[in-house]
Amino acid sequence: MKDKRTALLESGLRLFVENGFHATPTSQIAREAGVATGTLFHYFKTKEDLINSIYIENKDLLIKALKMDLEEQMTVKSKLRKLFFNFVYWALDYTCELQFFNQFSNSPFIDQLTKEQGMERFSFVFEIVKNGQETDVLKDLPADLLFDVAQGVLNGFVLNLLANRDRVNDLNFLENGFSLYWDCIKG
């Protein structure tokens, strides 16, 4: 029976985003998940263990969403295009999760090991960038730089989209977003 565990992960996620880590009592997390405090500590050794689990398990879900319809034989550009739109739609559907990552990815509550495990999962994107450079499709700059800057554009775009939700249905706007992203890194 894993649904109490899931309920704890979900109420934890929401409450941590709303109130912060230490301002959220474990008792409240448990209450809003509809379980007893003891149950929280049955599934998670400590409160820190809970937030680390929220981080890593949602990273996994994000990665899964990013990989949707991503095929090996695609060109670098269409792979990055797919990644761009997969991320945008994920962000629209999982705003709370996005906020969680924005707020806690650099926080001291998530331990170093967990952060590294989270980063590792993005290595496949890094590989696409490197591949794009080897085939001269992307700019000849350090791959890690292209990666970071592309991520920056994407973050900025998504932030803007979430602040102007009415633009979501403007397909042109989304295409313009991808152009900004692509033009920034294309060779």
Add this chain to the structure above:
Amino acid sequence: MKDKRTALLESGLRLFVENGFHATPTSQIAREAGVATGTLFHYFKTKEDLINSIYIENKDLLIKALKMDLEEQMTVKSKLRKLFFNFVYWALDYTCELQFFNQFSNSPFIDQLTKEQGMERFSFVFEIVKNGQETDVLKDLPADLLFDVAQGVLNGFVLNLLANRDRVNDLNFLENGFSLYWDCIKG
């Protein structure tokens, strides 16, 4: 005598970044500032008041750094160039402050009003972008979008630079960074 107040702002900044807001006792902030607890509450009504003061006063310092050598008669491109480099050098000198903003700008500890006051101070950059659009130097897209995306590129670049500090002295690298930034928004 404002130096005890300043010492509190500084130790607060450092400790909040290292341990987080609630994981930092006011007693520790006071101790590391070399003053008594009571003194903290003499200068700041509450612990929240302290973190809001850290936020807004460092925003002011950042804005001042950004405006260095920024002249009204400059072209849009050279203004943005100046802003780019001013931000990069500020980030290198004030890494702790940058981390503070990254970690707390979206946190629930800083109240809405303070956040808005912080945003307001960036309106002069927004004006430069709008001006660039009116003179057809920048892309014809919503000004707020250009602003957010440019900010994203800058963040990504700085993040990358801080992770590879040896690149700081490679002037070519910095110029490449600005090219990424400029090419992304130029019309």
Add this chain to the structure above:
DNA sequence: ATAAATATTGACTATTCAGTCAACAAATAA
């Protein structure tokens, strides 16, 4: 059916912390 393992409960505790306060010190004004 019985035993063993696993899940669930919530009252309880030892600790921690934000903020107070009354006393004292230093600076400033009259």
Add this chain to the structure above:
DNA sequence: TTATTTGTTGACTGAATAGTCAATATTTAT
């Protein structure tokens, strides 16, 4: 000088909280 305001101190308090534990319930294995 004397009075008043402003700065400084740190022991103290009331409230809140992470995690425990012994009891009970439920599931799984034999």
